[in-house]
Amino acid sequence: MSVVSPALRDVFDAIGRDAARRDRDRILPFAEVDALRDAGFTRLTLPREYGGRGASRSELFETLAELARSDSNLAQLFRSHFSFIDRTLLMPDGATKTERLRLVADGAIHGNATFDRGGPDAEKTTLSDTAAGPRLSGRKFYSTGTLFADLVSVLAERDGQPVSVLVPTTRSGVERVDDWNGFGQRVTGSGTTVFTDVVVEPERVSGVREAPTDGPAFVQLVLLATLVGIGRAVVDDAVAYVTARTRTYSHASAPRAADDPLVQEVIGELSALAYRADAALTLAASVLETSASSLSSDSGEADRDAAICASETHVTKAQLVIVPAVLDAASRLFEVGGASALDRDRGLDRHWRNARTLASHNPARYKARALGAHLLTGSDLVGWWTSGDA
Incomplete structure (x- = not known):
């Protein structure tokens, strides 16, 4: 029996009907992302107490495969979103975990801003401590899904150490650029994201690779x-x-x-x-x-x-x-x-x-x-x- 609910199946079918045209004409799927959010797809793996379905990892991967059957771009662009939920669920209970789950419960979509371009000598994305608080600056490439996202986790350096910074994509100083030019997965929004002196709340900065993880x-x-x-x-x-x-x-x-x-x-x-x-x-x-x-x-x-x-x-x-x-x-x-x-x-x-x-x-x-x-x-x-x- 399919793990995809009838409501989601209807949305997937609608998405599939126009997938070839979106690919051919490079039409970004903003409406399709909204339809998936409205149907509860973005809350699929959230616990039921947060309004989610509480789907398991196995159910998630099967559902993603069925979405990709309709349009592979949509399945890939939610990669960071579901990874964000998954690693949040594995966090110790506390205020940070609760806030992040509530953000997703309220409809927030999470995106990706991980990769700087170039080798060891290239300019890095940095988090600087100023008298007015932390400030984020840098340029990220291959920011899959961020064009459609409300929040983005940014990998940055702070005093030479890697940190993860959670930033609203509409915040002043955040610029999302639709410049992905690959011949495939053309409408995943995998372009550049620029951060220019972006205000960051101290509580939204965390370490990375603090413990082994899958x-x-x-x-x-x-x-x-x-x-x-x-x-x-x-x-x-x-x-x-x-x-x-x-x-x-x-x-x-x-x-x-x-x-x-x-x-x-x-x-x-x-x-x-x-x-x-x-x-x-x-x-x-x-x-x-x-x-x-x-x-x-x-x-x-x-x-x-x-x-x-x-x-x-x-x-x-x-x-x-x-x-x-x-x-x-x-x-x-x-x-x-x-x-x-x-x-x-x-x-x-x-x-x-x-x-x-x-x-x-x-x-x-x-x-x-x-x-x-x-x-x-x-x-x-x-x-x-x-x-x-x-």
Whole structure:
């Protein structure tokens, strides 16, 4: 039985009807984000006492895959939002945790501002202590979702130490720039965010990496759930295209495309590739479910570290299964028909472009090597990784 509620299913279906046009014309999905918020999607994993559904991690990843089936851009742009909720839920009880959950309960959407551009000598985003209080200045790139967000967590340096700063996106000195120019995931709002002497409340500054966490595995699995949704959409679109197709070839095996054994074989292969990706997501999500229980309990350090290692291991394996399966499916899709499948209004090419863009996050080559080293030498899988500096 689907974990997606009927109300959300209706919103997902509406989102899917215009997804190809939004991609083709690069129409930013502000209305679609609002519709998801109004339907309760942004509160999916909030506890019920905060007006949420209290969905588990496994339910979240399956719901994200179904949203990505309609439009992969929407699933990815909420990556930081659900990561923010997840790490807040794992915080000790207190005023900070309560405030953050209430912000989301009131409808706030959270965005991302993590990455500075350039190497070790590049200018960093900094939090400076002044007589009037902390001030934030810097420039962030790949700020996925922030164009649509009410709040953003900013990774900054304070006296040489990393800190996380929670800032309203409408605050004076915050500028969100729509300059993402990638060929895929074109409407995720993954542009630049500029901070110029932004006022920061001291209580909204916190340390980072204070304890081991499965956060990196969580955010990677959001991307993989999005890829899984693309795999499902490939099958949907292939079946719809072939079913409606009336033209065929003089050397075809049947007078109607849907009856052609070779076309049927391609459809079957696409379905199997999507199934492979589905299975990997389900298994990895179940491991993260167990990890969440360990991290939120009073289990010892050894149990916690084992849970984090298992999360990293399974999500890495899932990445090495899901990425090639979905990319293969998105390419083989075009074997079900002729030139009409290339019509830009159909937008079938967006599946490969979007999958390739998502697959470029945390490149699989590095993850495969790390997994191999772990199995051969016992070396730890990296529990925290980023990009920008070697």
